[in-house]
Ligand SMILES: Nc1nc2c(c(=O)[nH]1)N[C@H]1C(S)=C(S)[C@@H](COP(=O)(O)OP(=O)(O)OC[C@H]3O[C@@H](n4cnc5c(N)ncnc54)[C@H](O)[C@@H]3O)O[C@H]1N2
């Protein structure tokens with residue numbers, strides 16, 4: 291059986307790429323850039339004042355002191371026609387262009403104005419202070435963003451600075467989810483004897499929405515190959531189709547055979563993972579299909595490990611793989627397991643490191659325990675006890 295690491299490598303190599311498109315800057319937050327961005331401007335475009343105060347010639351100040359004649363005023367947004375001669379100052383606002391002749395700005399708090407005269411007293415005065423030179427942030431011709439970068443606040447702000455209002459991005463992935471199983475009923479229904487409500491769809495939709503993906507729900511299909519085929523066909527229109535249930539060894543576990551019959555090429559089935567062992571992954575012409583085991587925590591773990599990685603890889607993100615963090619066990623943990631286990635846990639940052647405490651948990655159907663978790667503690671294959679103080683790996687569960 292594949293290990294989790296081997297399965298992740300398979301996902302990276304089969305993920306494919308989302309097509310690229312130009313999108314309005316207002317819509318690209320959370321998407322991934324697909325072009326190199328080279329600045330065609332200097333920023334700031336002119337030397338500007340970083341403070342409200344007086345533009346001066348450093349040579350006029352002795353130990354930060356001078357009395358100067360104020361010859362004008364400069365607000366941000368105005369171009370300066372004034373120039374500074376010996377013994378003069380110009381009142382200037384933050385963001386305004388530095389006038390010719392000035393080489394420092396003294397903050398207004400260090401001044402005392404009397405009519406056209408200003409007395410300056412700035413004990414910490416330094417030449418060139420409070421001026422941001424032209425091109426200090428970036429210069430024309432400088433490469434500022436690379437393909438594969440996630441567009442967050444600073445990146446979108448920088449694109450706006452450069453006037454790049456329709457950047458080339460990887461199209462937002464579309465994910466469709468289909469829950470399978472005769473016993474599953476919609477959450478707004480009262481389950482009859484032997485039935486349970488569909489929790490997996492809501493779990494997957496919420497995780498996918500938070501991952502910045504467009505989502506569609508295909509509802510529930512019973513264990514009926516003809517109906518399954520029909521709905522899977524519809525689901526294959528999405529970039530990523532996620533099915534839940536019907537992938538293990540039961541007599542009605544039809545999902546793998548129907549997928550293969552519809553031309554989805556199996557990449558793997560079964561990973562040495564708990565929960566989530568029967569997970570199925572395949573690809574077709576334009577997209578990917580995950581058959582997640584029906585148990586609710588298997589769905590969560592497989593989404594965090596595999597679906598999220600695929601979504602990131604399809605957008606060419608360099609950080610596609612799950613990022614585990616080291617954390618110190620707060621108490622002895624005896625968890626003998628023959629499959630690498632992702633166990634609900636609470637992480638806490640101390641002054642110097644992460645600590646982790648496994649939570650009480652009754653296995654893959656126990657979703658309730660996970661609502662208290664902020665991480666999945668990785669239990670390696672072992673029958674040995676992990677003593678308190680051991681450094682373990684944890685997969686953080688981000689809720690923001
Ligand atoms: N003989 C074997 N039996 C099982 C194996 C195995 O290797 N050999 N694997 C076990 C493991 S591990 C898991 S996990 C489950 C997964 O099985 P399936 O993917 O076929 O899932 P189902 O049997 O359809 O459902 C499992 C469980 O989850 C509940 N479920 C299903 N869908 C939903 C939903 N949408 N919302 C909430 N709960 C759902 C379902 O009622 C079952 O209780 O197989 C083991 N068996």
Ligand code: MOO
Nearest residue numbers: 565566567588654
């Ligand atoms: O792997 Mo199953 O997901 O243990 O419950």
